[in-house]
Amino acid sequence: MKAIFKITRHLLDETKAQLERPHPFAGERVAFLLCRVGLLDDGGLIVLSHSLHDIADGDYIDDQSVGAMMGSGAIRKALQVAYNRQASMFHVHLHSHRGKPRFSHIDEKETARFVPDFWNVQSDLPHGALVLSEDSACGKCWIPGREAPVEISRFAVVGTPTRKL
Amino acid sequence: MKEAVRRELNLDRQSFLGKDSASVLDGTRVAIVGLGGGGSHIAQQLGHLGVGEFVLVDPDVVEDTNLNRLVGATQQDVHSGATKAFVAARVILGVNSSARTWIEASRWQTCATALRSCDVIFGCVDSVGERQQLETAARRYLTPYIDIGMDVHQLNEQFSIGGQAALSLPGGPCLRCMGIIENRALALEAQAYGAAGGRPQVIWPNGLLASLAVGFFVQLITPWRKKPHFPVLLEYDGDAQTVSPSNKLRYLKEGACQHFADLSTVGDPFWASKDLQHPVASGAGS
Numbered sequence: 001m002k003a004i005f006k007i008t009r010h011l012l013d014e015t016k017a018q019l020e021r022p023h024p025f026a027g028e029r030v031a032f033l034l035c036r037v038g039l040l041d042d043g044g045l046i047v048l049s050h051s052l053h054d055i056a057d058g059d060y061i062d063d064q065s066v067g068a069m070m071g072s073g074a075i076r077k078a079l080q081v082a083y084n085r086q087a088s089m090f091h092v093h094l095h096s097h098r099g100k101p102r103f104s105h106i107d108e109k110e111t112a113r114f115v116p117d118f119w120n121v122q123s124d125l126p127h128g129a130l131v132l133s134e135d136s137a138c139g140k141c142w143i144p145g146r147e148a149p150v151e152i153s154r155f156a157v158v159g160t161p162t163r164k165l
Numbered sequence: 166m167k168e169a170v171r172r173e174l175n176l177d178r179q180s181f182l183g184k185d186s187a188s189v190l191d192g193t194r195v196a197i198v199g200l201g202g203g204g205s206h207i208a209q210q211l212g213h214l215g216v217g218e219f220v221l222v223d224p225d226v227v228e229d230t231n232l233n234r235l236v237g238a239t240q241q242d243v244h245s246g247a248t249k250a251f252v253a254a255r256v257i258l259g260v261n262s263s264a265r266t267w268i269e270a271s272r273w274q275t276c277a278t279a280l281r282s283c284d285v286i287f288g289c290v291d292s293v294g295e296r297q298q299l300e301t302a303a304r305r306y307l308t309p310y311i312d313i314g315m316d317v318h319q320l321n322e323q324f325s326i327g328g329q330a331a332l333s334l335p336g337g338p339c340l341r342c343m344g345i346i347e348n349r350a351l352a353l354e355a356q357a358y359g360a361a362g363g364r365p366q367v368i369w370p371n372g373l374l375a376s377l378a379v380g381f382f383v384q385l386i387t388p389w390r391k392k393p394h395f396p397v398l399l400e401y402d403g404d405a406q407t408v409s410p411s412n413k414l415r416y417l418k419e420g421a422c423q424h425f426a427d428l429s430t431v432g433d434p435f436w437a438s439k440d441l442q443h444p445v446a447s448g449a450g451s
Contacts, residue, residue, distance in 0.1 A: 008307060038436075040281055041281070043440075045441055050431055124437065145439070158308070158334070160388070161385055164284075
């Protein structure tokens with residue numbers, strides 16, 4: 001199944017700026033993109049991001065074995081946002097290099113653990129995880145009723161210029 | 166760009182658009198809604214540019230009154246009852262046989278899902294109401310919308326030609342901000358469009374406005390300057406033969422749009438994930 005992810009250049013810039021800020025103790029930052037979704041004519045999925053939910057400094061756990069570890073408060077607040085705003089939630093973090101990023105082994109394990117939790121508050125919406133690089137992105141999307149996540153096949157940045165990542 | 170495309174369409178003369186511009190254009194999917202006087206010019210130019218995927222939407226067939234301005238249409242098309250969308254596809258494929266075209270000989274509202282995966286939508290429709298609906302649909306799926314419109318008015322004993330080309334980007338000013346869509350115009354739409362008889366249209370203003378629209382498109386997709394900065398509303402005075410950036414946006418806060426300010430209204434208004442399991446049939450491919 002085809003899955004397209006769209007984001008405005010303004011929101012992408014805002015997201016990267018947030019993720020690039022140094023944290024008092026965590027090696028990197030994470031956030032969530034709030035999205036809504038649509039059906040494509042071939043039965044595929046289009047994910048449309050519209051705003052950013054940042055993780056407060058105090059909601060990280062000091063765990064030097066990983067780049068960033070969210071505490072239970074971070075997950076609880078994100079679940080609340082998903083519930084209140086009827087949003088598809090996409091976890092996002094940044095790899096500081098150019099070219100196509102990949103999920104690390106820990107990324108794979110952790111996202112598979114917590115992303116499906118969003119079905120507890122928005123059971124019929126897809127949710128997912130993204131990795132951004134300086135000029136590209138990769139992502140996965142968990143679809144209700146499907147066990148394995150779907151790879152996002154196309155990232156489109158809308159603005160000046162309008163580009164595929 | 167694929168080698169097969171390179172043989173069909175040599176784009177060396179536009180390589181200043183970027184070293185990857187040929188592959189970017191080949192990978193770009195556009196919809197052109199309305200393939201009459203304006204849309205047929207846009208289809209032709211995008212075909213020459215090397216755009217790879219087209220959704221061509223127009224329910225009308227070619228009539229003899231269209232031949233004064235419909236690029237690519239022939240007397241034979243009038244006799245055979247060819248659709249305008251078919252003529253546009255033929256023009257595109259005549260230049261770039263590797264282009265992928267989807268012909269939708271229907272109103273765009275009946276094939277709106279085909280527009281959702283497009284990178285850019287061109288609107289070349291006649292009515293203000295239709296523009297409003299099409300722009301709203303484009304905004305809902307975060308799709309840049311480029312609109313052109315031309316009008317002939319009778320003033321006293323003479324006629325005047327005017328028009329505009331506008332770029333409506335998600336987050337930026339919309340057609341209402343630009344004054345193209347306004348309640349008074351919607352109300353007047355019940356009356357005749359233009360005042361010189363049935364929908365007066367001529368080829369040269371259509372061609373000029375289409376070129377401005379394609380200019381917006383290239384600035385978006387393969388800009389030739391590092392930080393493109395350009396007015397999103399251009400006004401055409403056909404009597405003076407001038408094109409000028411509109412003053413209408415001068416006093417708006419940059420990027421601010423009150424009409425589509427809430428981006429959380431994007432996406433399908435009604436969603437059921439079970440629909441993903443049952444693909445919806447798309448339009449005919451070619």
